[in-house]
Amino acid sequence: SSELTQPLSVSVALGQTAKITCAGDYVGSKNVHWYQQKPGQAPVVVIYRDINRPSGIPERFSGSTSGSTATLTITRAQAGDEADYYCQVWDTTICVFGTGTKVTVL
């Protein structure tokens, strides 16, 4: 089954750009979705199908893929972006989550 590896943590200065990677053998051939989870809250999708933003998600959030790595980019990072972020794919019928990345805004 798929394994999705993310960096444990990413730090970004206020107003700067953060990039969170998600690496796995099947990333290049499957849609990748990204979730933001703040403490005590349920996850919320910020990017679906690699590059699409749900309504209500700021344009500062964008997704991309290259080879076997997907990337979530947060531009002009704000204090409110501090959260855990998870990537996710469907491995045939099984849902696989990435290991998760804690984003700290300095």
Added chain:
Amino acid sequence: QVQLQQWGAGLLKPSETLSLTCAVSGGAFSGYYWTWVRQTPGKGLEWIGEIKYSGRPNYSPSLKSRLTISLDTPNNQFSLKLISVTAADTAVYYCARGPPDKASALGPWGQGTLVTISS
């Protein structure tokens, strides 16, 4: 706007059965995969399983032997039962709506239920 509201016992003893229910309101019940996900304290997300309206359930291989997910279609609800729980099953459990085509993201999600297994 689709909303998921979940409930169930929050404190269990080892060997007991974990039971949670999730009610869906504000949208269609048919056509989607109704899903359970859990998150152990301080750790990541783990997919537990799902069930589709008029379909067979689909379980995580690691939990399959202890797990039952079922639908209560007239009441737009779905449930999770996990038997013979241990401390390793202590987690926040979430219900969520899964996409019909397995090509999009999970959402919306329930508010989560903390289930603690302790003697």
